[in-house]
Amino acid sequence: MSKRTLIGVFAAVFVLGAASLAFAGEDSAVKAAGLWVFFGIAIACGIGIGMAALGTGIGMGNAINGALQGTARNPEAGGKIMTTMIIGLALIESLCIYALVICFILVFKIPDLGGMHELIVKSLGG
Amino acid sequence: MIHRDKTLRQIRTNNWLLVLILGALSSTFMSATFTTGVIVGGLIIIANFSLLENAIRSVFPNQGPMRAKKISLIAKSYFRLAIMGLIIYILITSGWVNPIGLAVGLSTVVFSILGLGIRAAWKTSSREAV
Numbered sequence: 528m529s530k531r532t533l534i535g536v537f538a539a540v541f542v543l544g545a546a547s548l549a550f551a552g553e554d555s556a557v558k559a560a561g562l563w564v565f566f567g568i569a570i571a572c573g574i575g576i577g578m579a580a581l582g583t584g585i586g587m588g589n590a591i592n593g594a595l596q597g598t599a600r601n602p603e604a605g606g607k608i609m610t611t612m613i614i615g616l617a618l619i620e621s622l623c624i625y626a627l628v629i630c631f632i633l634v635f636k637i638p639d640l641g642g643m644h645e646l647i648v649k650s651l652g653g
Numbered sequence: 654m655i656h657r658d659k660t661l662r663q664i665r666t667n668n669w670l671l672v673l674i675l676g677a678l679s680s681t682f683m684s685a686t687f688t689t690g691v692i693v694g695g696l697i698i699i700a701n702f703s704l705l706e707n708a709i710r711s712v713f714p715n716q717g718p719m720r721a722k723k724i725s726l727i728a729k730s731y732f733r734l735a736i737m738g739l740i741i742y743i744l745i746t747s748g749w750v751n752p753i754g755l756a757v758g759l760s761t762v763v764f765s766i767l768g769l770g771i772r773a774a775w776k777t778s779s780r781e782a783v
Contacts, residue, residue, distance in 0.1 A: 598713075609713060610660055613706050614766055620705070621698070621763050627738060628759065631745040632752045 560650075568637065572630040579626030586619040660769070661706065667765035668699050675761070679754060690750035694758020697740060702762050704733050 594612035598605040672695035679688040712726040744750045 595713075605713075609709065613661070613709055614664070616709070617702050617705060617762050618766060620701075621759065624698075624737070624741075624759055625756065628741060628745070628752065628756050631742060635746050636752055 568633050572633050575633075576626050576630050579623045583619055583623040586622075587616055590615045590619065663769060664762070664765050665699075665703075667768060668695070668702070668761055671761045671765055672696070672699070672758070675757060679757075683754070684751065686749065687751040687754035690744075690752070690754025690756075691758040693744060693750055694755040695761040696758075697737060698759045698762050701733065701737055704729070708733075 590612055594608050597608045672692065675695065676688060676692045679691045708726050708729045712723055741755070744755060745752055
């Protein structure tokens with residue numbers, strides 16, 4: 528996706544969001560704002576966990592690639608290489624686990640409906 | 654071989670020690686849900702590390718033929734991650750644990766490995782200084 532298309536998509540999302548707030552009544556505006564918050568959280572979680580999985584996959588692939596090449600060239604060093612690889616894999620995998628935990632927190636813990644509703648009403652001057 | 658066993662044994666010992674220390678500290682200074690999060694997170698990540706090690710050792714042994722098929726490593730990895738994700742999901746949604754405490758507990762292995770690395774670097778630098 529080119530940079531121009533990306534900017535266009537973000538602008539369209541922003542304009543649609545602003546329009547839904549501007550043209551709706553107070554209750555509808557509150558609901559729309561709440562929906563946009565949930566929309567943002569869902570998009571953030573989807574993109575976040577996807578990027579984390581991508582990075583983890585690339586990192587683990589590189590680590591295993593290097594370890595297997597090293598072992599094939601020097602089989603006597605296989606033990607040390609495998610140990611280092613296991614340690615590296617544990618470190619890389621933990622990054623994806625953190626991303627998963629953060630996504631769960633975003634989805635299940637942050638959207639406190641009552642508090643969010645009050646905040647939105649206050650921000651709209653209700 | 655000796656080097657390998659020593660390093661991994663050190664990491665395993667450090668993991669348990671860290672879980673104990675972090676659990677004791679959080680039980681003293683933090684809430685009960687935070688302490689539960691630290692301990693459960695630590696246990697999950699220690700089990701995960703052991704399973705990862707066993708799976709890799711069974712497919713890529715240092716000597717001799719493979720003890721397991723490569724496809725079993727892939728299946729085991731996906732199963733392990735799915736089970737871990739499910740457990741974390743249940744823990745967070747049920748509210749039994751504090752998510753920050755859980756994240757701290759899940760960092761046990763990372764802290765342990767970082768500690769080992771820092772100690773090794775310290776030893777190397779002090780040896781070079783002498």
